[in-house]
Amino acid sequence: MSEVLEKGRAAKKASFQLNGKTTAEKNEALARISEQLIIDQAEILAENSKDLEHGKQKGLSDSVLDRIMLNEKRIKDMSEAIQQLIKLEDPVGEILETIHKENGLIIESKRVPIGVIGMIYEARPNVTIDAATLAVKTGNAIILRGSSSAQYSNYVLTKTIHRALAKTNLPIDAVQSIENTNRESAKELFHLNDYLDVLIPRGGKSLIDTVVKEASVPVIETGAGNCHLFIDESAKLEMAVRISINGKTQRPSVCNAIESILVHENWFNQYGEELVAALTEKGVEIIGDEKVCQKLPSTKPASEEDWYTEFLALTVSIKVVSNVDEAIEHINKYGTRHSEAIITENQEHANSFLTFVDAAAVYHNASTRFTDGFEFGFGAEIGISTQKLHARGPMGLKALTSNKYFIRGEGQVRG
Amino acid sequence: MSEVLEKGRAAKKASFQLNGKTTAEKNEALARISEQLIIDQAEILAENSKDLEHGKQKGLSDSVLDRIMLNEKRIKDMSEAIQQLIKLEDPVGEILETIHKENGLIIESKRVPIGVIGMIYEARPNVTIDAATLAVKTGNAIILRGSSSAQYSNYVLTKTIHRALAKTNLPIDAVQSIENTNRESAKELFHLNDYLDVLIPRGGKSLIDTVVKEASVPVIETGAGNCHLFIDESAKLEMAVRISINGKTQRPSVCNAIESILVHENWFNQYGEELVAALTEKGVEIIGDEKVCQKLPSTKPASEEDWYTEFLALTVSIKVVSNVDEAIEHINKYGTRHSEAIITENQEHANSFLTFVDAAAVYHNASTRFTDGFEFGFGAEIGISTQKLHARGPMGLKALTSNKYFIRGEGQVRG
Numbered sequence: 151m152s153e154v155l156e157k158g159r160a161a162k163k164a165s166f167q168l169n170g171k172t173t174a175e176k177n178e179a180l181a182r183i184s185e186q187l188i189i190d191q192a193e194i195l196a197e198n199s200k201d202l203e204h205g206k207q208k209g210l211s212d213s214v215l216d217r218i219m220l221n222e223k224r225i226k227d228m229s230e231a232i233q234q235l236i237k238l239e240d241p242v243g244e245i246l247e248t249i250h251k252e253n254g255l256i257i258e259s260k261r262v263p264i265g266v267i268g269m270i271y272e273a274r275p276n277v278t279i280d281a282a283t284l285a286v287k288t289g290n291a292i293i294l295r296g297s298s299s300a301q302y303s304n305y306v307l308t309k310t311i312h313r314a315l316a317k318t319n320l321p322i323d324a325v326q327s328i329e330n331t332n333r334e335s336a337k338e339l340f341h342l343n344d345y346l347d348v349l350i351p352r353g354g355k356s357l358i359d360t361v362v363k364e365a366s367v368p369v370i371e372t373g374a375g376n377c378h379l380f381i382d383e384s385a386k387l388e389m390a391v392r393i394s395i396n397g398k399t400q401r402p403s404v405c406n407a408i409e410s411i412l413v414h415e416n417w418f419n420q421y422g423e424e425l426v427a428a429l430t431e432k433g434v435e436i437i438g439d440e441k442v443c444q445k446l447p448s449t450k451p452a453s454e455e456d457w458y459t460e461f462l463a464l465t466v467s468i469k470v471v472s473n474v475d476e477a478i479e480h481i482n483k484y485g486t487r488h489s490e491a492i493i494t495e496n497q498e499h500a501n502s503f504l505t506f507v508d509a510a511a512v513y514h515n516a517s518t519r520f521t522d523g524f525e526f527g528f529g530a531e532i533g534i535s536t537q538k539l540h541a542r543g544p545m546g547l548k549a550l551t552s553n554k555y556f557i558r559g560e561g562q563v564r565g
Numbered sequence: 566m567s568e569v570l571e572k573g574r575a576a577k578k579a580s581f582q583l584n585g586k587t588t589a590e591k592n593e594a595l596a597r598i599s600e601q602l603i604i605d606q607a608e609i610l611a612e613n614s615k616d617l618e619h620g621k622q623k624g625l626s627d628s629v630l631d632r633i634m635l636n637e638k639r640i641k642d643m644s645e646a647i648q649q650l651i652k653l654e655d656p657v658g659e660i661l662e663t664i665h666k667e668n669g670l671i672i673e674s675k676r677v678p679i680g681v682i683g684m685i686y687e688a689r690p691n692v693t694i695d696a697a698t699l700a701v702k703t704g705n706a707i708i709l710r711g712s713s714s715a716q717y718s719n720y721v722l723t724k725t726i727h728r729a730l731a732k733t734n735l736p737i738d739a740v741q742s743i744e745n746t747n748r749e750s751a752k753e754l755f756h757l758n759d760y761l762d763v764l765i766p767r768g769g770k771s772l773i774d775t776v777v778k779e780a781s782v783p784v785i786e787t788g789a790g791n792c793h794l795f796i797d798e799s800a801k802l803e804m805a806v807r808i809s810i811n812g813k814t815q816r817p818s819v820c821n822a823i824e825s826i827l828v829h830e831n832w833f834n835q836y837g838e839e840l841v842a843a844l845t846e847k848g849v850e851i852i853g854d855e856k857v858c859q860k861l862p863s864t865k866p867a868s869e870e871d872w873y874t875e876f877l878a879l880t881v882s883i884k885v886v887s888n889v890d891e892a893i894e895h896i897n898k899y900g901t902r903h904s905e906a907i908i909t910e911n912q913e914h915a916n917s918f919l920t921f922v923d924a925a926a927v928y929h930n931a932s933t934r935f936t937d938g939f940e941f942g943f944g945a946e947i948g949i950s951t952q953k954l955h956a957r958g959p960m961g962l963k964a965l966t967s968n969k970y971f972i973r974g975e976g977q978v979r980g
Contacts, residue, residue: 368954389976396978516974538967539783540955552953559931561804563811
């Protein structure tokens with residue numbers, strides 16, 4: 151039997167046992183994991199340094215090496231994040247609906263764990279702890295499949311989790327890590343329908359696209375954010391500039407950053423140069439449509455492909471539009487259904503934009519950077535869903551639950 | 566451009582427009598469709614008779630021909646079902662959550678249409694009307710892909726819907742029907758990720774399995790029900806027999822019918838013959854494990870394959886088990902996560918069964934036949950989901966909605 155199949159079976163079995171565990175038992179397990187990270191610190195750092203060594207030999211970029219790197223501070227942060235997770239309310243067991251039937255049947259819909267979650271991710275060993283502890287909190291078993299560039303780190307972190315779980319009532323098999331990081335193990339996960347209830351990819355666009363395209367198990371699509379800001383005719387200059395700068399430059403590498411600014415032509419004629427100057431001053435490279443390039447000859451022209459592009463860098467595309475409808479149409483064509491904002495003093499235009507733009511989060515007079523599980527007050531974030539089924543937008547603990555109908559009777563049959 | 570691609574685009578465009586339609590506008594459209602069915606009755610019956618004629622020539626079975634067949638009564642029923650649908654509450658617009666942030670941001674999560682729904686189904690022209698009207702009620706566009714054996718009926722019914730929509734504010738393109746019913750058009754739908762938000766298969770196991778296995782668009786898996794009844798040691802004879810008969814014989818062809826009965830060995834030794842006699846009297850064919858065959862030599866032995874089988878007929882498999890844990894383990898291995906029941910007077914056993922059996926609906930002392938959107942009081946049913954994401958169990962109108970975050974500010978940026 152292959153590793154994936156074997157671990158899939160074990161995870162499924164563990165997931166059945168997890169259905170009977172109390173919040174106290176799950177929190178106890180989290181406390182032990184939080185502790186064990188500190189106990190095992192020296193071993194974790196030693197293994198992590200092997201990944202870093204291999205990464206340097208392979209010529210990985212500094213930014214990738216930084217993602218792989220663990221140190222005392224980062225381990226302490228992981229340990230403390232688990233303490234925060236313990237404090238969050240357990241969504242499992244919540245009664246979603248109670249139906250009393252005339253025939254005496256009582257139908258209760260309750261929140262239950264999903265079952266077995268698969269997580270496929272790139273070079274970030276912190277995801278191993280993050281995903282495993284979110285799964286434990288919600289009573290799910292999890293199968294982790296990280297990348298080869300963090301394999302020593304992922305392996306030792308899984309060992310730490312297992313040592314911690316061995317001290318508790320929870321089955322060790324609840325957390326499985328696939329050691330074989332070749333393409334075959336990913337493919338097996340894509341089609342592990344008998345044991346996997348959902349597969350969540352975390353990483354770049356190409357990883358997510360591959361999973362969506364190939365997997366026959368249910369997938370939650372996360373991440374890609376080609377987010378727009380539309381500056382309407384009546385937008386206040388200061389607000390428009392402030393939100394443009396915040397959306398583009400506060401953290402350019404994240405999915406809720408702004409990639410494209412659409413500007414009403416009257417506003418652009420009046421304030422376009424000021425907006426561009428403010429962005430340029432912050433080091434933002436600007437590419438624009440014909441009107442932008444005409445007015446500001448230093449601007450590079452944007453290609454058709456650019457309007458689809460999530461730059462994740464200090465680059466922004468700017469397009470001049472005639473009205474809110476043109477902005478909406480552009481966003482619904484080129485956007486990725488993540489976060490979209492309008493700056494306007496016209497309430498009607500705001501309502502139209504919020505209603506007709508198709509995205510997980512739509513903003514009036516605020517920065518798209520707020521689309522985030524912590525900012526929304528969920529206390530945790532599994533990812534940001536850009537699909538419309540199951541969960542949309544920032545996903546907190548509830549996104550890792552399903553529902554189940556409990557029906558109690560005294561012998562009722564259907565007539 | 567292919568038919569599927571063209572209609573996919575048109576449906577997507579219509580779905581954007583539908584976001585702005587009110588409950589009154591959608592109900593008005595439903596009323597027009599209800600009317601138009603009666604107006605177009607003669608034309609519909611004439612086209613339907615072509616399908617029946619072709620079906621007879623192709624040698625379709627009487628039961629399939631009966632599913633294809635429309636008559637005045639059936640058209641009247643469809644028309645009246647729409648009147649009932651009009652009366653149901655519109656889930657779109659419901660505020661699911663309001664978050665007031667300290668910085669003054671107001672975050673509202675609202676129910677919105679999913680967007681574009683694909684429905685792929687077998688020889689039942691009534692699904693054309695059913696699915697289209699559920700979509701209209703929830704503000705979704707829909708792409709219908711029925712089977713060639715009902716193509717004339719589906720075509721004329723779509724024409725009826727379009728005639729009705731033409732009298733309203735709703736875009737005609739909201740309802741699309743794929744006329745090309747070959748394998749290629751299905752394959753195209755499976756991968757129409759740019760235009761389709763969800764694909765729902767309605768039909769037999771082989772159709773559903775194909776869609777789940779092949780589609781890269783999100784799928785809601787419905788239907789298959791290998792449902793079990795576990796008769797525990799303390800079960801009352803009369804109740805156990807009544808529920809067995811109801812579960813197996815009241816409507817054997819449906820997904821919530823009982824396919825397998827697990828019996829505690831002590832109960833079986835005392836009452837097994839009575840149970841079997843009662844089932845046999847109702848015309849049920851029984852296949853059993855070794856213990857059943859030993860005690861009742863007239864019983865045919867069940868193969869390993871039989872425990873996985875949804876008979877959808879007057880056949881039931883019976884297995885003797887030692888305790889509730891063995892019953893749970895058997896169900897979690899062979900079941901399809903649909904509906905599972907325990908008959909017991911032992912509350913602890915009941916709780917254990919309900920907690921650890923992994924299914925959309927779990928019953929204590931009641932028939933599995935109640936798993937149904939109408940029985941649960943939803944007023945409509947899109948299908949019964951046996952997966953755990955998005956919707957589980959009977960799906961009402963809410964299952965055809967998603968959520969969207971509306972965020973309103975006065976220029977807030979992230980610090």
